[in-house]
Amino acid sequence: MLRIAKLPIAIFALFIIIFPWIARQIPAIEHYTDIMVFAGIYCLITIGLSLLMGYTGQISIGHAAFYGIGAYVSAILTVRYGLNPWACMCIGMAVTAAVALLVGAPSLKLKGHYLAMATLAFGIIIFIIFNEETEWTGGPDGMAGIPGLSIFGFDLDSVEKYFYLVWGFVLAAFVFTVNVIQSGTGRALRAIHASEPASSAMGVDVFRFKIMIFVYSAVLASLAGSLYAHYLNFVNPSTFDLFFSIKLLIMIALGGMHNIWGAVIGAGLITFLSYEWLHYFEEFDVIVYGAILLLVTIFLPNGLVGVPGIVKGWFRR
Amino acid sequence: MEKITLASQLLQYLITGLTVGSVYAMVAVGFNIIYNVTEIINFAQGEFVMLGGLIMVFFHVAVGLPLILAFPATVILVTLVGMLLDRLAIRPIRRPSVLTLIIATIAASILIKGAAMFIWGKDPYDLPAFSGRNPITFLGAVIQPQYFWVIGFLVITAIALSIFFDRTIIGKAMSACADNADAASLVGINVKQMILLSFALSAGIGAVAGITVTPISLMEYDRGVMLAIKGFGAAILGGLGSFPGAILGGLIIGSIESFGAGLISSGYKDAFALLVLMAVLFFKPSGIFGDIEISKIKRF
Numbered sequence: 001m002l003r004i005a006k007l008p009i010a011i012f013a014l015f016i017i018i019f020p021w022i023a024r025q026i027p028a029i030e031h032y033t034d035i036m037v038f039a040g041i042y043c044l045i046t047i048g049l050s051l052l053m054g055y056t057g058q059i060s061i062g063h064a065a066f067y068g069i070g071a072y073v074s075a076i077l078t079v080r081y082g083l084n085p086w087a088c089m090c091i092g093m094a095v096t097a098a099v100a101l102l103v104g105a106p107s108l109k110l111k112g113h114y115l116a117m118a119t120l121a122f123g124i125i126i127f128i129i130f131n132e133e134t135e136w137t138g139g140p141d142g143m144a145g146i147p148g149l150s151i152f153g154f155d156l157d158s159v160e161k162y163f164y165l166v167w168g169f170v171l172a173a174f175v176f177t178v179n180v181i182q183s184g185t186g187r188a189l190r191a192i193h194a195s196e197p198a199s200s201a202m203g204v205d206v207f208r209f210k211i212m213i214f215v216y217s218a219v220l221a222s223l224a225g226s227l228y229a230h231y232l233n234f235v236n237p238s239t240f241d242l243f244f245s246i247k248l249l250i251m252i253a254l255g256g257m258h259n260i261w262g263a264v265i266g267a268g269l270i271t272f273l274s275y276e277w278l279h280y281f282e283e284f285d286v287i288v289y290g291a292i293l294l295l296v297t298i299f300l301p302n303g304l305v306g307v308p309g310i311v312k313g314w315f316r317r
Numbered sequence: 318m319e320k321i322t323l324a325s326q327l328l329q330y331l332i333t334g335l336t337v338g339s340v341y342a343m344v345a346v347g348f349n350i351i352y353n354v355t356e357i358i359n360f361a362q363g364e365f366v367m368l369g370g371l372i373m374v375f376f377h378v379a380v381g382l383p384l385i386l387a388f389p390a391t392v393i394l395v396t397l398v399g400m401l402l403d404r405l406a407i408r409p410i411r412r413p414s415v416l417t418l419i420i421a422t423i424a425a426s427i428l429i430k431g432a433a434m435f436i437w438g439k440d441p442y443d444l445p446a447f448s449g450r451n452p453i454t455f456l457g458a459v460i461q462p463q464y465f466w467v468i469g470f471l472v473i474t475a476i477a478l479s480i481f482f483d484r485t486i487i488g489k490a491m492s493a494c495a496d497n498a499d500a501a502s503l504v505g506i507n508v509k510q511m512i513l514l515s516f517a518l519s520a521g522i523g524a525v526a527g528i529t530v531t532p533i534s535l536m537e538y539d540r541g542v543m544l545a546i547k548g549f550g551a552a553i554l555g556g557l558g559s560f561p562g563a564i565l566g567g568l569i570i571g572s573i574e575s576f577g578a579g580l581i582s583s584g585y586k587d588a589f590a591l592l593v594l595m596a597v598l599f600f601k602p603s604g605i606f607g608d609i610e611i612s613k614i615k616r617f
Binding site for chain 2: 107287291
């Protein structure tokens with residue numbers, strides 16, 4: 001699990017590069033590029049979350065809050081103060097890192113259920129703040145008029161240009177995270193997952209690693225939030241509710257949280273499910289999500305990434 | 318019109334808080350029953366309360382059963398849901414870890430919520446109060462008769478449970494599972510059955526909470542999550558696993574929420590309980606009655 005082959009990453013990068021071109025050829029899936037922008041945004045969050053939950057074994061049901069802080073910092077600073085969007089993005093990440101440090105330091109001393117509940121409570125409190133601080137956030141109606149992004153005067157005004165921007169970030173985050181996993185840090189994280197007392201006896205600074213990964217995953221979520229705000233030019237609190245945190249959980253559980261590829265696969269699948277394939281169910285899609293989560297937990301504890309292993313197991317028998 | 322003084326207003330907040338707190342206390346007791354036997358935190362605990370309220374509305378209002386029949390019918394139905402939760406979501410998990418168990422109960426909770434939305438829609442439902450809605454005025458505070466029912470049922474639940482765990486053989490067997498499941502199975506206790514029973518019991522108590530609170534605060538499909546989190550806050554505040562702690566914790570959380578909403582900001586009503594929850598988790602995770610030594614030997 002620590003070794004991650006380079007070839008699939010290259011193939012995946014190639015797939016991303018040609019994706020908009022393929023989508024343009026087939027009218028029925030033309031809008032898939034747009035959906036893939038959201039998939040990329042979610043991917044950024046799930047990559048960090050997979051590192052946190054799958055590799056380090058720490059549960060967070062509050063990452064929607066970090067996503068929201070990123071989005072709202074970008075939104076408020078660009079709309080109300082007219083700052084440069086890129087600067088806002090960086091400020092958003094800095095603010096999120098500070099909040100994550102503040103919440104994470106006491107939270108990560110907790111284990112299991114306690115940590116889950118602490119992050120859950122934190123997520124809901126932030127959601128309430130988004131709703132209540134109307135002067136800043138616009139309240140439940142949200143904020144419109146968030147400017148788009150541009151690089152050196154080159155406007156990222158089309159879906160395709162934004163697609164490459166988002167997936168560029170995703171690939172960078174992915175490669176960086178893979179490097180983390182394959183480094184000594186990655187081994188330390190796996191050790192923490194297996195047993196905290198044992199790893200601390202081996203000289204691993206358990207708390208420092210946990211907080212590092214927590215902050216890293218929060219910053220990725222914040223970046224995703226900023227990208228979301230600048231893409232949609234609009235934010236409102238309901239995007240960052242508890243159910244979004246649960247959806248993130250479904251993404252990494254479905255993909256397989258013990259493997260970084262699971263984060264990508266899960267985010268992609270759930271995005272397409274929610275934007276494209278579950279329209280028929282309308283608001284009852286929660287039943288589908290609940291069923292997916294339960295079935296995956298019972299029958300595919302390693303997620304879709306674990307399926308090849310299961311199939312191989314059948315043939316060996 | 319009587320003049321509303323600050324004192325009577327504070328009394329009003331306290332009474333409302335204790336009533337709401339009684340519901341949180343019942344949810345917290347439900348958490349504890351399952352936690353004590355299985356060491357699982359059942360994130361779907363709040364859904365039992367929601368189901369209790371909505372199924373009661375179905376039996377009592379839609380079908381027209383009298384209160385005395387609709388009440389037990391509802392409790393039995395929700396109890397069955399609790400048993401199904403254990404059989405369909407918890408027991409099939411092959412490699413239980415805290416992460417998979419949390420995810421399984423979260424999955425179950427959104428499934429139940431989705432099913433409730435499918436059946437009842439998104440509107441809140443009202444239930445006639447058990448003994449009318451003529452408020453009683455006491456020192457300037459207005460008390461709904463239903464408040465007494467809520468608090469009364471908390472008292473009844475607490476007494477019944479303490480008799481059950483201290484005096485009956487099944488209750489003692491369940492306590493044995495809580496102390497040490499392996500040892501319990503060695504002396505011939507069917508641990509799986511006890512787990513099933515713990516889910517049944519805690520679902521039943523959740524249903525009672527839901528039935529009694531619906532005439533006061535109405536009930537809708539998505540109320541479960543908040544109730545679960547606040548109930549968990551109550552359980553943590555009192556010390557996870559402790560029944561007196563759960564009741565005290567519930568009453569405190571309810572009061573804080575009521576005073577906070579009344580005196581500081583009603584928009585942040587839900588945030589107060591969550592802030593208490595986080596503060597307890599950060600500064601004294603063992604709670605008021607919790608034992609730090611016991612929490613060390615727990616698996617999760």
